[in-house]
Amino acid sequence: xxxxxDEALDIIITNVVAxxxxxxxxxxxxxxxxxxxxxxxxxxxxxxxxLRKPKITASIWSSxxxxxxxxxxxxxxKLGARRLARVLQKLGFKVRFSAFKVVNxxxxxxxxxxxxxxxxxxxxxxxxxxxPELHPAATYRIKHLKATIxxxxxxxxxxxxxxxxxxxxxxEQVYPLLFEVQKPLKKKEKS
Amino acid sequence: xxxxxxxxCGGSDIDVDQARGSAVCTSxxxxxxxxxxxxxxxxxxxxxxxxxxxxxxxxxxxxxKAPLLGSGFHTSVGKESRAQTLxxxxxxxxxxxxxxxxxxxxxxxxFNFFKMVVSKHLTRGRKTEHVIAACLYLxxxxxxxxxxxxxxxxxxxxxxxILGKTFxxxxxxxxxxxxAIDPCLYIPRFAHMLEFGVKTHEVSxxxxxxxxxxxxxxxxxxxxxxxLCGAALLVAARxxxxxxxxxxxxxxxxxxxxxLRKRLTEFEDTPTSQLTIDEFMKVDLEQECxxxxxxxxxxxxxxxxxxxxxxRKLDDVEGEISCYKDEIETELEKSRPKLRxxxxxxxxxxxxxxxxxxxxxxxxxxxxxxxxxxxxxTQHLTxxxxxxxxxxxxxxxxxxxxxxxxxxxxxxxxxxQRQAAPLAAILGKLPSAASLGLxxxxxxxxxxxxxxxxxxxxxxxxxxxIDDQEIDKYILNEKEVQVKTELWMxxxxxxxKEQKEKxxxxxxxxxxxxxxxxxxxxxxxxxxxxxxxxxxxxERMLEKKKISSKINYDxxxxxxxxxxxxxGGSSPSRASxxxxxxxxxxxxxxxxRRRKKxxxxxxxxxxxxxxxxxxxxxxxxxxxxxxxxxxxxENSVAIVTDTSTEAAAEVTxxxxxxxxxxxTAPSTVLEEEEDEEEEVEEECVSALQLVxxxxxxxxxxx
Numbered sequence: 001x002x003x004x005x006d007e008a009l010d011i012i013i014t015n016v017v018a019x020x021x022x023x024x025x026x027x028x029x030x031x032x033x034x035x036x037x038x039x040x041x042x043x044x045x046x047x048x049x050x051l052r053k054p055k056i057t058a059s060i061w062s063s064x065x066x067x068x069x070x071x072x073x074x075x076x077x078k079l080g081a082r083r084l085a086r087v088l089q090k091l092g093f094k095v096r097f098s099a100f101k102v103v104n105x106x107x108x109x110x111x112x113x114x115x116x117x118x119x120x121x122x123x124x125x126x127x128x129x130x131x132p133e134l135h136p137a138a139t140y141r142i143k144h145l146k147a148t149i150x151x152x153x154x155x156x157x158x159x160x161x162x163x164x165x166x167x168x169x170x171x172e173q174v175y176p177l178l179f180e181v182q183k184p185l186k187k188k189e190k191s
Numbered sequence: 192x193x194x195x196x197x198x199x200c201g202g203s204d205i206d207v208d209q210a211r212g213s214a215v216c217t218s219x220x221x222x223x224x225x226x227x228x229x230x231x232x233x234x235x236x237x238x239x240x241x242x243x244x245x246x247x248x249x250x251x252x253x254x255x256k257a258p259l260l261g262s263g264f265h266t267s268v269g270k271e272s273r274a275q276t277l278x279x280x281x282x283x284x285x286x287x288x289x290x291x292x293x294x295x296x297x298x299x300x301x302f303n304f305f306k307m308v309v310s311k312h313l314t315r316g317r318k319t320e321h322v323i324a325a326c327l328y329l330x331x332x333x334x335x336x337x338x339x340x341x342x343x344x345x346x347x348x349x350x351x352x353i354l355g356k357t358f359x360x361x362x363x364x365x366x367x368x369x370x371a372i373d374p375c376l377y378i379p380r381f382a383h384m385l386e387f388g389v390k391t392h393e394v395s396x397x398x399x400x401x402x403x404x405x406x407x408x409x410x411x412x413x414x415x416x417x418x419l420c421g422a423a424l425l426v427a428a429r430x431x432x433x434x435x436x437x438x439x440x441x442x443x444x445x446x447x448x449x450x451l452r453k454r455l456t457e458f459e460d461t462p463t464s465q466l467t468i469d470e471f472m473k474v475d476l477e478q479e480c481x482x483x484x485x486x487x488x489x490x491x492x493x494x495x496x497x498x499x500x501x502x503r504k505l506d507d508v509e510g511e512i513s514c515y516k517d518e519i520e521t522e523l524e525k526s527r528p529k530l531r532x533x534x535x536x537x538x539x540x541x542x543x544x545x546x547x548x549x550x551x552x553x554x555x556x557x558x559x560x561x562x563x564x565x566x567x568x569t570q571h572l573t574x575x576x577x578x579x580x581x582x583x584x585x586x587x588x589x590x591x592x593x594x595x596x597x598x599x600x601x602x603x604x605x606x607x608q609r610q611a612a613p614l615a616a617i618l619g620k621l622p623s624a625a626s627l628g629l630x631x632x633x634x635x636x637x638x639x640x641x642x643x644x645x646x647x648x649x650x651x652x653x654x655x656x657i658d659d660q661e662i663d664k665y666i667l668n669e670k671e672v673q674v675k676t677e678l679w680m681x682x683x684x685x686x687x688k689e690q691k692e693k694x695x696x697x698x699x700x701x702x703x704x705x706x707x708x709x710x711x712x713x714x715x716x717x718x719x720x721x722x723x724x725x726x727x728x729x730e731r732m733l734e735k736k737k738i739s740s741k742i743n744y745d746x747x748x749x750x751x752x753x754x755x756x757x758x759g760g761s762s763p764s765r766a767s768x769x770x771x772x773x774x775x776x777x778x779x780x781x782x783x784r785r786r787k788k789x790x791x792x793x794x795x796x797x798x799x800x801x802x803x804x805x806x807x808x809x810x811x812x813x814x815x816x817x818x819x820x821x822x823x824x825e826n827s828v829a830i831v832t833d834t835s836t837e838a839a840a841e842v843t844x845x846x847x848x849x850x851x852x853x854x855t856a857p858s859t860v861l862e863e864e865e866d867e868e869e870e871v872e873e874e875c876v877s878a879l880q881l882v883x884x885x886x887x888x889x890x891x892x893x
Contacts, residue, residue, distance in 0.1 A: 032679065033672055033675050033676050033679060034666055034667055034672050034675075035665055035666060035667065036665050036666070036667055037665065040679070042683065042686055043686075049665075051665070053661065083661075083662065086659070086662045087662050087665045087666065090659075090662055090663065090666055091666060114409070114482055114485045116412065117412050117413060118371045118412065121371065122371075125368050126363065126366060126368070129359055129362070129363065130371065131355060131358075131359065132371075132372060132412075132413060132414060132415055132416060133339065133340050133341070133351075133355065133372065133415055133416070133417075134340075134351070134352060134355040134359075136413035136414065137413065152413060152484075153409070153412035153413040153482055153484060153485070154482065154484045154485045154488050155485065155488075156488070183409060183482070183485075
């Protein structure tokens with residue numbers, strides 16, 4: 001079984017989550033009242049601001065910590081974060097852009113074949129776990145990459161990891177395992 | 192008796208005398224053993240001629256040291272914490288296991304799992320209930336019993352996913368590989384519950400065949416096994432001429448109607464469904480189907496392809512139209528009145544900013560950029576799709592000029608084009624900088640990019656690539672701010688009021704020096720009972736709330752009424768004696784209470800203890816009322832339950848202080864009633880005592 005993908009599997013990054021700090025206290029009420037596209041949640045104590053350009057939703061806390069979600073690439077996330085900081089700057093806060101870190105990357109990938117989950121779980125016993133009563137996908141956790149892969153029987157998989165590189169590596173790692181337990185399409189032999 | 196070798200002479204001939212309990216070597220005569228320990232059961236005659244065996248029961252997993260308490264007196268006193276945990280766990284396992292009808296072997300295995308879990312400290316931070324349930328389910332899985340996680344969650348009334356989480360964690364930590372669930376396991380159980388009578392076995396067999404068929408048709412991966420079983424059983428029942436409706440089946444199987452219907456439809460799609468009943472029983476089709484979700488996904492993929500083709504066709508057509516559209520747009524823009532609102536700033540600053548940034552760019556580029564700006568603006572006003580297409584066209588056209596990095600038929604195309612020039616600096620750093628050559632000319636025109644890393648360390652905001660006029664869009668102008676402020680204030684009026692009250696309260700308490708930081712807890716607001724007399728208030732409160740099941744409310748009610756008549760003579764004496772006692776205690780508790788209630792704005796309902804305490808409390812109320820006037824800002828300062836612990840006095844003092852200050856009485860009574868429940872909970876023991884006391888008191892009085 002070849003692990004190098006001849007037919008270039010498309011790994012589509014659907015979500016990038018990043019955090020950064022503005023190193024200054026933010027008055028949430030001002031932001032809420034003077035910004036467009038903001039939702040103020042005083043009970044929780046944060047403001048949600050949505051940017052259009054890189055489609056990003058940011059949760060802003062009064063301590064100056066900001067979490068950006070919804071970006072489709074790491075650079076996008078950084079750009080969005082900087083835009084956001086600029087908006088806050090314009091509102092009058094002395095923001096400084098520091099400690100930017102991509103925390104989580106979610107990617108989706110589709111295999112051209114279906115997968116037999118029970119065999120997959122049997123082969124990779126402690127690393128993979130499958131509970132059909134709870135969730136239709138089998139979960140495969142790669143500890144050293146800190147990546148989690150959810151494998152569905154249709155052949156599509158979702159990968160979450162701390163950065164894009166890890167996600168790509170994880171997919172490469174898991175591909176041969178999935179290839180082994182693929183379901184043939186309307187064929188008589190079983191794998 | 193093992194024949195040993197004598198130490199002195201080496202002879203192996205040793206004589207063991209059981210009566211004397213000694214072992215002697217016959218050759219040299221040396222005594223090898225004296226007082227041999229025998230393992231026999233001894234009997235002792237007890238009182239009344241009963242003979243009982245001598246000895247104590249020692250549990251296998253109990254403490255190592257022998258229990259000092261004799262004759263099987265089991266208490267938890269004197270045992271260490273670990274033993275207690277295990278004992279408690281064992282008890283719970285037995286309880287839960289018996290409800291599931293698990294045999295003893297399974298329960299023992301579950302207890303072993305539990306011991307392992309405890310030794311690995313996995314019980315920390317988890318409810319013992321959950322851990323026990325997970326252990327039991329682990330056993331069920333390894334043994335292959337037809338118990339579902341849903342059953343356990345039903346028994347415990349816990350969310351099944353929480354149990355599942357605990358179960359997965361335990362399985363992982365204990366390295367126990369639970370075999371996958373086979374839906375065939377559940378068939379007999381569900382069939383039994385559906386009551387097929389004599390034919391249960393036949394129906395089960397049919398259902399089993401159906402499930403196996405489903406498995407081969409890949410209907411079972413990723414699905415709850417119970418759903419499949421339900422569908423199989425339904426079909427099997429119908430095949431054997433039993434009228435089982437969907438509702439019957441879902442009540443047994445615990446899935447919803449939609450799921451069942453879906454499974455049936457999927458099964459319908461397989462070729463097996465075309466067979467007749469007899470054929471099905473005899474023949475097994477060789478062909479296997481794709482899983483239904485896979486088929487659905489393929490269907491989706493086809494639809495997407497079709498859409499893409501359509502889009503492409505539209506592109507070609509739109510290409511022509513877009514050119515005309517551009518020209519029209521430019522003409523319109525020149526003759527158009529000034530744009531309002533956020534676009535005003537936007538339109539105004541286009542030229543100067545762009546001029547700055549794109550100093551080296553050519554005019555046609557600028558024009559195109561402007562066009563782009565407009566395009567983006569119109570995008571908000573007109574259909575997204577068309578504009579996107581137009582953008583794509585532009586993008587393709589622009590590629591030759593600007594070498595757009597991110598241009599292309601994706602969502603980003605529209606935005607990134609607009610930012611083509613300002614983004615150049617950032618884009619230049621991207622790995623896919625095939626067009627870096629051209630870009631660098633733009634770069635030089637920029638205000639000298641600083642490497643991002645340095646900036647982020649220094650905390651300075653890198654303004655490259657951030658279009659200010661776009662940012663301004665995100666900020667409302669003054670008028671809009673006003674409008675929004677009004678709206679927001681109106682929307683959140685309640686919350687703001689709450690906040691103000693809280694602040695005021697804190698301020699007052701700070702002034703009085705009684706402010707205490709409390710962890711914020713969400714408290715339910717309780718409505719006040721409006722009543723004119725004490726009796727009415729009690730009744731209303733009783734109606735609303737039954738606080739303790741150990742109190743006889745009828746008696747309490749009667750006491751209130753009965754006490755007024757009798758015991759009038761004894762009460763004054765008691766009244767005189769009690770106040771001195773209760774005053775001091777009352778004051779002490781008053782302070783304590785006051786501090787506790789410092790932050791309580793809500794007037795909570797009085798506890799039931801207030802009823803009991805009422806008699807004595809109203810005795811004290813005269814003193815406390817004075818205190819109250821002093822501490823007006825405080826809420827319920829009443830001494831509630833502490834007085835309840837006192838010997839119950841009659842209600843006769845009730846009317847005495849009450850009429851003395853009738854207007855204030857109801858309010859104070861109410862205030863006293865409106866005490867925190869917490870106090871009751873704390874002193875529920877005292878309430879019990881009180882009831883006990885009451886028994887005695889009543890007897891004394893009446």
